[in-house]
Amino acid sequence: MTTAPSGRRRGRPVSEESRQAVLAAAADLLDEKGYSRLTVDEIARRSGVSKATIYKHWTGGYDVAVAAYGLRVTDAVPTIQTGDALADLTSQILRLAAFYASPHGKVIAQLLAAGTGQPRGPELLQERFFAPRRSATIELIERGKADGQLRQDVPTQLVIDLLFGPIVFRLFNGEPPLDEGAAKELARITVASLAAS
Amino acid sequence: MTTAPSGRRRGRPVSEESRQAVLAAAADLLDEKGYSRLTVDEIARRSGVSKATIYKHWTGGYDVAVAAYGLRVTDAVPTIQTGDALADLTSQILRLAAFYASPHGKVIAQLLAAGTGQPRGPELLQERFFAPRRSATIELIERGKADGQLRQDVPTQLVIDLLFGPIVFRLFNGEPPLDEGAAKELARITVASLAAS
């Protein structure tokens, strides 16, 4: 077919290197001092990328933080499909609980939290945090329903709330994070309550 | 001069009036603009109480905000015991979901969230938001277990996570808050999964 319309724009190309440096610096700083002490000035200083460039790519510090940490979660908790929907969901719950129980969990909590008081916070969280795994999870659930492993009378969004809500809740309610035993117990109960009778 | 006849100490007494004015101003501001745009300067301006006094009574803006809003959730979602544990838990889930879907709920969410990045945040949250209802809820669950209405093989804390986690989850994941129908569906499923077979 004909030539590609262009592919290449005029002018100096955007530096992928800078983008990566900013995200890496932001993720490191989040791990070191948490979101509430994260500043754009320091991201710029540490990454060697100028503030102007940061503000050209992202709308502000929160945007950078979510982008930086979103990758981390997506990497740490990939969706795996083996064909057995119940087993796959259980596996995902356990891996997510383990990640949230790690020091990273506290940062996640802060990011989820800060989103509620941010102009485009909820959208950003959706896009960067939940969306990457959400569609795979939905597919998993739909397959389970089709297989006859999962009840078909519960809306898919509600299934997600039931499975992952308790894990997120632990980030905020002041109780210690779920240990492995509790996570298994939790997974057992929620998956069972959604399994076809 | 001469000694004060009563237990009155020398000097101007601490003003309970000031304390009330600060809490009222802070609560109003939270309702108007949310936690992220709350400033101590503005609380001082609106309440007519000086910043120095505020910092004498509280450790900072977060402390004031939690103190000011703490009662709201406790008042709005009291624990009711009718004797029927399952019905009481269901009722509480619905009332909590309704509250979190209201404008006040959004403020509470921001306070829960911000707590994760505050020095004494988790303790404050425990004290002001969760503790007041926690013991009553635990009692409710224990009674349900004793009655034979609830399964006895699930730790009480896990029951709490399962019941309330999905509601809190919705505050942060960018999906619209639970409407009444979804809340009922949610309550039906979670309570059923915890009911004795």
Added chain:
Amino acid sequence: MTTAPSGRRRGRPVSEESRQAVLAAAADLLDEKGYSRLTVDEIARRSGVSKATIYKHWTGGYDVAVAAYGLRVTDAVPTIQTGDALADLTSQILRLAAFYASPHGKVIAQLLAAGTGQPRGPELLQERFFAPRRSATIELIERGKADGQLRQDVPTQLVIDLLFGPIVFRLFNGEPPLDEGAAKELARITVASLAAS
């Protein structure tokens, strides 16, 4: 009499110390690097006074610079009155020329220059630079006219222009500054042209 209306306001008083530190730091920086490389950030850094305080007292860097250097000129070239108007004017011309020929002269030139492109530049210059010496100089001229030493048919402002204009001109026209001999020659001619015949 009666009681002073107040004199003292409530609240922490303005820190005269800070004001002095800012002016001293600004004057030093002007001497070191000139006006075009003067920054408010560095004034704040060197003086130990915060930027917010600087912007509370002055409208910006230009304002600070003029205030800081205005004092210097006024101190360096005081108006002296001995009773002999012609001699006093001559003396003032010579002292002003000497000051403008020193390294300070270059800074003065930059400040005069920058004023033309500044919102309230001309007013600031009037107030801080010229006004302190202007009234004394006017008085000198008026006295000279009354004494019969100076021509009475030349408006006082024009006298000022004629006496001081040539000195200021040398700051901008790229020629070397007036040496002492040239300054004396200049003073001789201008004063003579304004002396009563």
Added chain:
Amino acid sequence: MTTAPSGRRRGRPVSEESRQAVLAAAADLLDEKGYSRLTVDEIARRSGVSKATIYKHWTGGYDVAVAAYGLRVTDAVPTIQTGDALADLTSQILRLAAFYASPHGKVIAQLLAAGTGQPRGPELLQERFFAPRRSATIELIERGKADGQLRQDVPTQLVIDLLFGPIVFRLFNGEPPLDEGAAKELARITVASLAAS
């Protein structure tokens, strides 16, 4: 081979068109907003010439501005020689005063002023603003001396200072610019003070 026969080098020739566009845009912007609000970015935007090209031809914004405006003053205040030195000098004073009182005069003042804080500022000013008229003015003065119209005991440079200093002074001291009456009065006095007795 070796030497190119003509001045023509290989490759695309420098665009005279671009050079003109930059100067035109800069002159327009100077008229519209003055030197202090002139930016290289805007010159590039308005002229359609890239910043890289501008920095290839000139050292910076000041250089462009001086180049763009240099001709104006030379055109506006040409040196005229009728043979009567005193009349010619008077005429030149009046025309210069009128020009400095016009809107263009304010821009010139800013450029003169800004030059004191620029790396090659003084040289540029000499070249573009003063040199073109300086030699003609000197010639005028020398002729006046030879004719016996002007005193011979005053160095020529000092004559220039005396004649033009007061006019330039008015640009910077915050007083309103010289109106025609004041300019005539000024010219009368200065020329008289330099005329042979």
Added chain:
DNA sequence: GCCTAAGCGAGACGGTACGTCTCGTCTTATC
């Protein structure tokens, strides 16, 4: 009629100052 070079517009980049904002502390006079 290619080939090679230089000049060009576009525009992203690191750097750095701007003027504003909020925090938590402090120093007064007042009650």
Added chain:
DNA sequence: GATAAGACGAGACGTACCGTCTCGCTTAGGC
């Protein structure tokens, strides 16, 4: 002795401009 008033040091915010640096395109000689 606790307040209100409010100035202060610290330091982050998001914007603006600077001068430099790639890019892909254009315009010419040289072959």
